[in-house]
Amino acid sequence: MEDFFTVQIWLPIFAILNKFLIEGWFNLRDELEININLINTVQKTSPKNPLQNLLSTVIVSILIYLVTFSSFYIISERAFYFTNEYFISLGLFLLSIVFGASLSRKFSLVKQDKSELILRTLYLSSFITLLCLIILFLIPGINQINRTYILGSIFIGLVIESFYFILSSRSRKSQVSFVKQIKLSVEQIKLSIKFILLDGLILTLFCYIEIVHNIIPGNYKEKEFFLLGLVYLSWVISASATHKFVPAAVATGRLNAFEIQVKFYLRIISLIVISIIFLQLELSTAVNFIGALAGYSLVSSFLFMFLFADKIKNKTDEATVVFLKAYEMNDPVTSSNGKNRNGKYGFYNSEAMKSVVKHKLEFEYLKEYEEVFSVLDTILELKSFDIRKSVIINSDEIQDIHMRQPDSYQLFINLRVLNDQIKLNDYLLDVRKTLINGGVFVGALLPHHYRYRRYLKKHSFWIANTIYFFDFIWKRVFPKLPITREIYFAFSKEKDRAISLAEGLGRLVYCGFKVLDLAAVDDVVYFAAVKSGTYTPIKKFFYGPIFKMKRIGKDGKPIYVYKLRTMYPYSEFIQDFVYNHNKLEAGGKFKDDFRVPAWGRLFRKLWIDELPMLINWVKRELKFVGVRPISNQYLSLYSKEHQERRKNFKPGLIPPFYADMPKTIEEIELSEKKYLDAYEKNPIKTDIKYFTKAINNILVKKKRSA
Structure with a gap:
């Protein structure tokens, strides 16, 4: 038991920690790597000679x-003389360095990489190097090599490499420093x-109590104090790599901030554990080090929660379910477009010159589309x-929008689906900013019902439905609920989001666009939207089961009618678009309204969506029987005479519609006129009569609101 920390005992623990770090790192690398296909746009700067950059990185690293x-x-x-032991150690050392650099992709770092990316890569490289050395030192005959100076060489080299890469990157004008980014x-x-x-x-207190206090002069060993210095070095590098001390600026939510802290603690503990294995420390000393780090991690995490719990807000723009609070739906703002006689939208304020956009799109940029x-x-x-004022890209990188000059484009096309754009509303506002007034944005969207269709094409019916069930729970339920939304965004990184067609188009209008038209190609919807007028930001949007809509009350005064939501989020912003494309069906409802899901249609048929209107009845904004409370947009469909007349009466919960069951907008207007004529003569008798007829139609004849 004198040397308890042998490789055989600690290897399983090390394997778990190594798996976490390596897999987590490569996932992070995949997120950070740029994978875009830009067409007719400025590419990101890259080394003029990749091979030369690789060779210089390798040479500098080896020399360090x-x-x-x-x-x-x-x-x-x-x-100052070198023995055989030196050359054997040097060979094993450099072999491990190269192995660690290869697995961590350290040699692929370029001078314009970000500081935190550089530190993570170098940290992982050192970690893998130590693992390799532990395995190599199992070879008989080389176990007596001094391990302390090998470990010191690794981490002093890590410090020098870090300064070299970071200073090189910051000396280039193309590199934006961390302070500027955040x-x-x-x-x-x-x-x-x-x-x-x-x-x-806190770290110093735990190190003193658990480590320094227990190392008395009689038990002094070089390894312990060297490892103590490594604890502080690891603390600095890990904090820089994870942005531990600025969670409010980098975290997308509380869960993500806690994830950053956990990664920080695991990096330190993992590196110290593997260093303990490499140095072959005694059991009591190892317990002191691990106990100090465990205690520090626990107290430090409580400190983090105390300082930042109320400072970190959720930064995603996903519509949130907020219970017991009604969201106000305003009427959408309309704007004119520039359609010609053929019904096509054009930009007719450009300079007088023969445009080649159509030819370029057809034979170059969209040749494969x-x-x-x-x-x-x-x-x-x-x-x-x-x-000269048109651009086409295929990108989900926010920098490809930020690099554009404001108010400079007539046509902006991005073939990457909106589902992959991070902070979708911010992205749409950035695109809008690049367009001049009347400019057109062409984009793509994968509606969630097409996701189901894709599963059916790839798999059998039962397998497709099983996959779609879990996809529905993960990508549509989790992002909407307050308890689960942060879990979803911590792992999904806002990629491949499940968005309904109504929500996608609604976000466009919400962000100041007017949707011109759309069409589906290979289960992807392509749309054209024009920058419309001025954009007035609306207060934070949330997705609650109860909402309130602005309606016309008695004397033309606005009232807010409460209803149970039966539409997808952001659906209310595309009311004009739905009316222009779908028109009205029998009963005055929109025909084939794609904004209403199956469960929403069920709620409407059972009148469940009307129940919150009892709040308006209690507030005496509505009476029990009366004309339907409608919006300005719907009111404009009536004749001018009837518009003015119905403003003299208080709207009702049960409209005359359910007594007469009219089919067209003209019949609805005639039904309301007959009711108002009778109501002016005998209010009580008329309301009882219409209430009886409506209840008979609903309960006996099974008539429904939709």
């Missing part, structure tokens, strides 16, 4: 570790400084757009 290794050897042996308020800076000082104090080009050519007068 060669110098640090040789320096530690000379200091340790107090001699803007901190004065309050956030003060809070972060407080967090650093208190967290460092023939059906998409046909759709655009049907909706837009492509010849009217200036090629």
Whole structure:
């Protein structure tokens, strides 16, 4: 038991920690790597000679570790000559360095990579290097090599490499520093400084109590103090790599902030554990180190929650379910478009010159998207757009929007679906900002019902439905509920979101666009939307089961009618679009209204959606029987005379519609006129009569509201 920490005992623990770090790292790398196909746009800067960059990185890295290794050897042996032991150790050391660099992709780092990405890569490389050395040191005959100066060489080399890459990257004008990327308020800076000082104090207290206090002069060993220094070095590098001390600025929510903290603690503990294995420390010393780090992690996490729990807000724009609160739905703002005689939208304020946009799109940029080009050519007068003020990309990188000049484009096309755009509303507002007044945005959307169709094409009926069931729970239920939404966004990173057609189009209108038209190609909906007028930001949108709609009350005064939501989020913003494309069916409802899901139609048929209107009845804004409370847009469908007349009466819960069951808008108007004529003569008798007829139609004849 003298040397308890052998490789055989600790290897399972190490394997678990290594699996977490390596798999988590590669997932993170995949998220950070750029995978876009830009067409007719400026590419991100890259090294002019990738091979030259690779060779320079390899040479610098090898030289750094060669110098640090040789320096530690000379200091340790107090001699300037090199023995066979030195060359054996150096060979194993450099082999492990190259192996760690290859698995962590360290040699693929370029000088414009971000500081946090550089630190994560170098940290992982050192971790894998130690693992490789542990395995190599199992070879008989080389176990007596001094491990302390090898470990020192690795981490001093890590520090030098970190400074080299970070300073090189910041010296390039194309690199944006961390301070510029993440803007901190004065309050956030003060809070972060407080967090650093208190967290460092906690680490020092636990290290003193558990480690330093137990190392008395008689038990002094070089390894322990060296490992103690490694704890602080790991604390600094891990904090820089994860942004531990600025969670309010980088986290997308509380769960994501806690995830950052957990990754930080696991990085430190994992590195110290593997260093303990490599140094072959005794059991009592190892327990002291692990106990100190465990205690520090626990107290530090409580400190984090105390300082930042109320400072971190959810930063996603997913519509949130908020219970017992009604959301106000306003009437959408309409705007004119520039359609010509053929019904195509064109931009007719461009300079007088022969446009080549149509030719470029058809034979170059959309050569492999023939059906998409046909759709655009049907909706837009492509010849009217200036090629110098048009751009087409296929990207989900926010930087590809930020790099554009404001108010500079007539036509902006992005073939990447909206489902993959992070912070979708912010993305749409950024696109809108790049367009001039009347400019057109062409985009793509994968509606959720097409997701189901894709599963049916790939799998059998039962397998497809099983997959879609879990997809529905994960991508449509989890993002909407307050309890589960942060879990969803922590793992999904807002990619491949399940969005309904109504929500996608509604977000466009919400962000200041007017939808011109749309068409489906290979289960993807392509749309054209024009920048309409000025954009007035609306208060934060949330998705609640009860909402209130602005309606016309007695004397023309606005009232807000409460109803149970039966539509997809953002559906209320596309009322004009649905009316223009779907028109009205019998009973005055929109024909084939895609904004209403199956469960919404069921609620309407059972009158469940009307129950919250009892709130308006209690508030005496509605009476029991009366004309339907309608919006300004719907009111405009009536004759001018009837519009003015119905404003003299209080609307009701049960309209005359359910007594007469009219089918067209003209019949609805006539039904209301007959009711108002009778009501003016005898209010009580008329309301009783219409109430009786309505109840008979609903309960006996099974008539429904939709």
